Amino acid sequence: MKVLVAGGAGYIGSHCVKQLVAAGHEPVVVDNLVYGHRAAVAPSIRLHDVNLGQPEAIRTVIAAEKPDVVMHFAAYAYVGESVTHPLKYYQNNVAATLHLLEAMLAHGVKKFVFSSTCATYGVPERMPITEDLPQKPINPYGQTKLDVENMLKALAPATGLSFAAFRYFNAAGAAEDGSIGEDHDPESHLIPLAIGAAQGLRPALQVFGNDYPTPDGTCLRDYVHVDDLSRAHIAAFRLLEKPGSQNFFNLGTGTPTSVLKVIRAVEKVSGLKVPHHFAPRRAGDPPALYADAAKAREQLGWTPKFQTIEPIIETAWRWHQAKPKGYQDRK
Structure with a gap:
């Protein structure tokens, strides 16, 4: 079509x-x-x-x-x-x-x-x-x-x-072949911000709140x-x-991942430390947000290929490592 x-x-x-x-x-x-x-x-x-x-x-x-x-x-x-x-x-x-x-x-x-x-x-x-x-x-x-x-x-x-x-x-994440990826200006998403901090291309990551009612005190997201x-x-x-x-x-995958777990996964995948510090909670940030995607599985036959955070971050890391300036590297 x-x-x-x-x-x-x-x-x-x-x-x-x-x-x-x-x-x-x-x-x-x-x-x-x-x-x-x-x-x-x-x-x-x-x-x-x-x-x-x-x-x-x-x-x-x-x-x-x-x-x-x-x-x-x-x-x-x-x-x-x-x-x-x-x-x-x-x-x-x-x-x-x-x-x-x-x-x-x-x-x-x-x-x-x-x-x-x-x-x-x-x-x-x-x-x-x-x-x-x-x-x-x-x-x-x-x-x-x-x-x-x-x-x-x-x-x-x-x-x-x-x-x-x-x-x-x-x-x-990014395309598995590394051809395209995430390049926002300004960037507001956690994974590219954490990768950029690890690369030394962005400031230390701010973690907004570490006192939530979650296993490690940071927000859970899907x-x-x-x-x-x-x-x-x-x-x-x-x-x-x-x-x-x-x-x-x-x-969504239905599996919630905390901010600190994302940071640890970026560190594991990249072999680099992610400089970060805690900041006050942001207004309106719920402690947890994650999906029940059963309807998509049942009606679309859709099952996420990427079920856990590390493989997702691996694709993002390949993109950002190859193109630290995003699409500007193609000019």
């Missing part, structure tokens, strides 16, 4: 593009390269430098490419920034998605795969998190993702749009390999054949 990948030059999107090619599909990328990297997309793959917030431009792309499916990874995803600049997040994450959906429906494209987030749950009532728990986001980023989910729920019966929305936990995420998205295509179908899935 021809698959239009919005945000396909970003971290998760570029890995999904690579997995689409491996699965025999034809991806086409739309990315304005604000956070994405042209070098993350193979030269053989068409890339439209278009902002989803420009309705006429995205309509032109949809009309020209005539995709069978659209995958959407083009959100802004910095929680702190969403608190200080909420309009930026509503404009990009909600309004621009509305323009994309309008363009799709205007040209008869009715299959959609959406990158959502576990942030829609806010501080969940229990662990592990199942898809039926109440969604009570505690920041504008999570709220904008939930707003899009609600928009999709309304469109499905009204227009026949079929969709799958994936609520990610912590995406991590890290899922970016290629495993991508494979789940592709597996969802068959669920989109029925017009108006609505599908929601958590994506």
Whole structure:
């Protein structure tokens, strides 16, 4: 199938593009390269430098490419920034998605795969998190993702749009062949920050809180390999054949890993010490967040290839060791 990948030059999107090619599909990328990297997309793959917030431009792309499916990874995803600049997040994450959906429906494209987030749950009532728990986001980023989910729920019966929305936990790792990886500016994810600190390329790592009610006092999170995420998205295509179908899935391993355990794993994989110090807790950080992904296993036949943290970090380490400046090393 021809698959239009919005945000396909970003971290998760570029890995999904690579997995689409491996699965025999034809991806086409739309990315304005604000956070994405042209070098993350193979030269053989068409890339439209278009902002989803420009309705006429995205309509032109949809009309020209005539995709069978659209995958959407083009959100802004910095929680702190969403608190200080909420309009930026509503404009990009909600309004621009509305323009994309309008363009799709205007040209008869009715299959959609959406990158959502576990942030829609806010501080969940229990662990592990199942898809039926109440969604009570505690920041504008999570709220904008939930707003899009609600928009999709309304469109499905009204227009026949079929969709799958994936609520990610912590995406991590890099392509196994080392060709693409994680390169954010600014970087906010724990694993690349820990690796950068070990390499001496970043400051000592701040560990926010060591007095949580967890085995070692640090937060527990669910890290899922970016290629495993991508494979789940592709597996969802068959669920989109029925017009108006609505599908929601958590994506995580279900195995919580503490911040200190991540640091120890980086040290083991790299053979280097990770300089770090403890800092006060951050407001809004729950002690633990991890998924129950049974629904994805049962309905998609999805099982993460990377079940534990060390193999995930091994792929990230190979990428950062080979390209310490990320995609700048390719210029």
